[in-house]
Each structure stands twice: as C-alpha cells, then as structure tokens.
Amino acid sequence: MRSVRARAALGATVVVAVALIGAGLAVLLVLRANLTDQAGLQAEVVAREVAGQLALDVPYDRLETHDEEDHPVQVTDEDGRVVAVSKDLEAISGTGTDQVAPVPSPAAGGPTGSGGDDDGDGGDDSAPGRGGDDSAPGRGEVDSGDPDFGNGTATVDGDTADYRFASVRATTSAGVTLTVHAGAPLAAEQEAVGSVRGAMLIGLPVLLLVVAGVTWLVTRRALRPVEGIRREMAAITASEDLSRRVPEPGSRDEIARLARTTNETLTALEASVDRQRRFVADASHELRSPIASLRTQLEVGAAHPELLDVPGAVADTVRLQALATDLLLLARLDAGERPGRTTLDLGALVREEVAQRTGDPVVPTVSVPDSGVFEVVGSRGQLARVIGNLLDNAERHAHSAVTVSVRGGRGGVVVAVTDDGAGVPPQERERIFERFVRLDDARSRDEGGAGLGLAIARDVAVRHGGRLSVDGAREGGARFELWLPPAG
Known part of the structure; x- marks a missing residue:
C-alpha cells in the first residue's frame, strides 16, 4: 500500500480487531466459568440434600429430589453399583458409570434400606429402651469436604442435555459409604455464551468497518496540510523560486513543526543561493579588472614592445593569482573541508x-x-x-x-x-x-x-x-x- 491513509486505516483496524478478539475471548471464558460455577453450586445443593437423606437412612425408593427433570440424581455404593436414580432418568454420562437401573446392595440392605426385623418379634429394635445397636437411624453423616465436579450428559424423559455434576459422599448409620451424583443443566450457560458469541460475530465486523472508516477520514484530514506542503514544494522545485514558502497550519502538531522547519530550510537555502550568486558576481567583477588590465598591457606590448609595462603586468598577474588562490580556498571551505590535526x-x-x-x-x-x-x-x-x-x-x-x-x-x-x-x-x-x-x-x-x-x-x-x-x-x-x- 502506497497510501499513508490506507496503511493507517489498516493498521488501526488490525490493532482494534486483535484487541476486540482478545477481549471477546476473555469475556466468553469468564462468562462460561461463572455460569458453570453457578450450575455446579446448584448441583452441589441437590447432591447434599440427597446425601443428607441417605445419612438419615431414608430408603432408596423414598429419596426426594426437587425438579427431577432439571436435576437428575444417581446414587452409587462403594463398589460403583447404582443403588438409586431419580425419576425418568434414562441415560447418564460423566458420573463414572452410565448405569441407570438400580442394583440391590447387600451392604445397604436392598433398595428399600436395611430396616427389616431380624429377630422375628415384629418389634422396633431401634426404638429407645429396646437395646438397639449403634447402627440406629440418625447416626450417619455427610462428607463436609468440597465435592467433585464434572460435566456430562443425561437423558430425562426422552430429552438429552448437558449437565454439570457434583459428587457428594454420605455414610449411612450402617457404615455404608454412598456417593450422590446430582446434575444441574448447562443450557443457560450455553445459551448465554452462544448469545454473546453471536453478538460479537455480528458486531465485530461492523465495529471494524467503523474504525477503518473513521481512521481513514481522520488521517485524511490530518494529512491534508502535508499534501499542501508537497504541492508547494513541487511548485518551488518547478519554478526554482526559493522566495516562496509552504503553508503553515495553525495547529501546534508535528505537521505544523514540519512546515515551519521546511520554511526555515527554504530561507537558509535562499540565503545560501543568494550568497553564492553574489559571490560569483563579485568574483567575476574582481577578476575582470586585473584580466582587462593585463590584456591591455599585453596588447600594447604586442603592438609597441617599447611601451610594454612589464612590472605592471607582473603586478596584475600576482594580484590575479592571489585572488584565484583566495577564491579556491573559499570554495574548499564552503565545501566543508576539515582542517588538519x-x-x-x-x-x-x-x-x-x-x-x-x-x-x-x-x-x-x-x-x-x-x-x-x-x-x-x-x-x-x-x-x-x-x-x-x-x-x-x-x-x-x-x-x-x-x-x-x-x-x-x-x-x-x-x-x-x-x-x-x-x-x-x-x-x-x-x-x-x-x-x-x-x-x-x-x-x-x-x-x-x-x-x-x-x-x-x-x-x-x-x-x-x-x-x-x-x-x-x-x-x-x-x-x-x-x-x-x-x-x-
């Protein structure tokens, strides 16, 4: 590109594009992270709610979860067997096992818990004063540490979607450790990120066009005095009139300083040329006098040898030689000859x-x-x-x-x-x-x-x-x- 305006517009557009793309990616990453963290928090709340029920020895088939369509739940035992799932859960991934059919757990006493009467008396051995053992209901606990998070998919009632899963461990009163995998949908995160990404893809080209156009116009306006300086310099070169000067804009920017410097250079150049012309004219005048005198004497001597003024001719020749020597020294000085050291x-x-x-x-x-x-x-x-x-x-x-x-x-x-x-x-x-x-x-x-x-x-x-x-x-x-x- 030979145009400064085009290069400036292109450079500004590239810089803005890089900056906007970087900022857009940062916004998308931050937005996705925040929304994912929110989904993880929702999944953790559901997982801890179910884990709390398990710690209270609530039977698997009586576990309650809110919004089962939005928060699928899968419960696994220590051996990774699925012991309970939420209603209408048809498929799942991202939890360590893709099984959705509960399998009776001998350690947990089956899908309805281990609350059966083993001594055959039909009594409640866990009731107060009955000599129940240490496995009485209410003695379980929920792991208070940070849950594990992961992304996966789940199919609930025929609808498949992406979820953020939180895994919380709970221990029943019988000492059985269970893991609750609860999910929260990522649809809101995906929709928000998609909307922002779409807006950026639409707005970025428009914004870049605006930046390029504005840069083109601003650069054109800023460089307009430069074009005036160029035209005037071309006219000065064509006319060889060093008395002309380039226009100086009223601004105090670099272009105004360039115009002033150019005019100062033209002034110095004009003075130098005038000085050189005067020097040539004065040198010609000074040389003409001894040359004319010497010629006259030689012509007279040629016609009348007895009238030849030899001392006068020698004096004119010496004066002419001295003048030529002075002119030669001045020429060397003007040429920038450096003195000896x-x-x-x-x-x-x-x-x-x-x-x-x-x-x-x-x-x-x-x-x-x-x-x-x-x-x-x-x-x-x-x-x-x-x-x-x-x-x-x-x-x-x-x-x-x-x-x-x-x-x-x-x-x-x-x-x-x-x-x-x-x-x-x-x-x-x-x-x-x-x-x-x-x-x-x-x-x-x-x-x-x-x-x-x-x-x-x-x-x-x-x-x-x-x-x-x-x-x-x-x-x-x-x-x-x-x-x-x-x-x-």
Whole structure:
C-alpha cells in the first residue's frame, strides 16, 4: 500500500480487531466459568440434600429430589453399583458409570434400606429402651469436604442435555459409604455464551468497518496540510523560486513543526543561493579588472614592445593569482573541508610570519612571552593564512605602527593584531567579515584588497573551533583578536 491513509486505516483496524478478539475471548471464558460455577453450586445443593437423606437412612425408593427433570440424581455404593436414580432418568454420562437401573446392595440392605426385623418379634429394635445397636437411624453423616465436579450428559424423559455434576459422599448409620451424583443443566450457560458469541460475530465486523472508516477520514484530514506542503514544494522545485514558502497550519502538531522547519530550510537555502550568486558576481567583477588590465598591457606590448609595462603586468598577474588562490580556498571551505590535526606553536608561527615582512612599509612589532607555550591543533597553512591576512589588513590601514601579541587567556590562545589607523566604526565591525566588503570606497583597487582576507580569516578560525573579532584599540585604530582552543 502506497497510501499513508490506507496503511493507517489498516493498521488501526488490525490493532482494534486483535484487541476486540482478545477481549471477546476473555469475556466468553469468564462468562462460561461463572455460569458453570453457578450450575455446579446448584448441583452441589441437590447432591447434599440427597446425601443428607441417605445419612438419615431414608430408603432408596423414598429419596426426594426437587425438579427431577432439571436435576437428575444417581446414587452409587462403594463398589460403583447404582443403588438409586431419580425419576425418568434414562441415560447418564460423566458420573463414572452410565448405569441407570438400580442394583440391590447387600451392604445397604436392598433398595428399600436395611430396616427389616431380624429377630422375628415384629418389634422396633431401634426404638429407645429396646437395646438397639449403634447402627440406629440418625447416626450417619455427610462428607463436609468440597465435592467433585464434572460435566456430562443425561437423558430425562426422552430429552438429552448437558449437565454439570457434583459428587457428594454420605455414610449411612450402617457404615455404608454412598456417593450422590446430582446434575444441574448447562443450557443457560450455553445459551448465554452462544448469545454473546453471536453478538460479537455480528458486531465485530461492523465495529471494524467503523474504525477503518473513521481512521481513514481522520488521517485524511490530518494529512491534508502535508499534501499542501508537497504541492508547494513541487511548485518551488518547478519554478526554482526559493522566495516562496509552504503553508503553515495553525495547529501546534508535528505537521505544523514540519512546515515551519521546511520554511526555515527554504530561507537558509535562499540565503545560501543568494550568497553564492553574489559571490560569483563579485568574483567575476574582481577578476575582470586585473584580466582587462593585463590584456591591455599585453596588447600594447604586442603592438609597441617599447611601451610594454612589464612590472605592471607582473603586478596584475600576482594580484590575479592571489585572488584565484583566495577564491579556491573559499570554495574548499564552503565545501566543508576539515582542517588538519597538526599540533603547532602559535607563538612560533606568528614570529615566522612577521619575520617575512622585514621589507614592508610598516614592520609589525611582535610581543610573544619567551616562557609561554601556545600550542593549538589545526592546519598550519590555514592558520598562517589567517595571521598573514590580519597583518596585511593592519599594515594597509596603519599610519605608523602595527603590534602583534600572543598570550594565553579565556581558556585558549589569543593572537591580537593592533594598528594605529582610523579604526572600524562600531556599526561596521561585523560587516567587514563579509566577502568582497571594502569600507574604504575612495582607495584604489590596487591599494585595497578584494575584500576576502577578513572573510577567509573568520571562516578558518570558526572551522578550527575558534573565533575572530574586532574592537577599538587604545592607539585609536583597530584591534583584531583571534582566539583558538588549546591543544589537548
């Protein structure tokens, strides 16, 4: 199934079906158990009533049972012989013997009991004062323990039905142990269970259809905003218009959060594309100027060799090479290139960079403690490029002095580059780190850079886990601080 609605409806229906079937089976089992226990209780009452009569030596043919059609009774002796049955009992099973014809029991004195006059005087030997023996009537007992239960069938007056049988033992005054098997009908239990089962079989499919339909409708309504988001994303893809946004539902659920996240992604993507377009346009503009100048000089030199400005051509070529190098480094940074993991001494690196500038118009002054070890982890080439760009920027704007210091601080290593120039206005201190941004519009392109040095320096610092910021210096110029985490 490719539809989320169909899968949701099917899944909900299956879960509900399993739950209802399990609950239905549990209800049927509990109902059957309760009704069976009730039938067993009824059978026990009848069995104890008959057992009580036997304990009182009531003759077998005078045993009384109520509702003989609903409560068949069978009495057996110790040898399993049937000594008495209820009226109209034609067949029985589940009591240990299927015999329904009473058999005289010698121990019990026959089907009418053992109440005969053995001495021939016609008197009642069991009467008080007659010297009767210990077997006098009324001395029997009924077993008070839990009866035995079992299920079986019985045919009474031609009708066969299922019964719950209870077996109770009784002892007569003559010491004869008899077992009374009394039954209670299970028709009510079977009818109730059948009715409930039938209702479940009819109601379950209907309920499942309702669950499936409701789930389908609810899921359709819930996923309607998703379809709107999908259509808008398809339109954005087709039109390539990243300024469009997907509709955000007013709810606070997951779909609303998805729409907001999608719009945030579109905003970031639009900004990235715009930044890339500006980058390409600015790079093209910056490249066009030295290329045009170099071409002009070469064309003039080709026509008039004596007028060829070789130093100017070399300067344009160097500038073009430096710009190409900057663009290539930015492209690698944008592509997510990870810096190296070399451990290096930032103080020594600063000394090396300053030592290469002995011929510059403004020679930087270095302040690095001799006792300190300022180790960081990163790419030596990229960090050297950061320091070089900061020195180039400071020398370009300084009047007479550039100072470089290295110290430990704020849980890391700090390199500060200070000049005594005009400084950076507070409102422009973040803008100068953007690409191709030059605040001094009056200066010539040859004297100023392409506006990539500080942007590269900040990108490299961030990718090394550090930061680069600018503030005002006490000398009145600008103070750039590079902070990098320590090694280890």
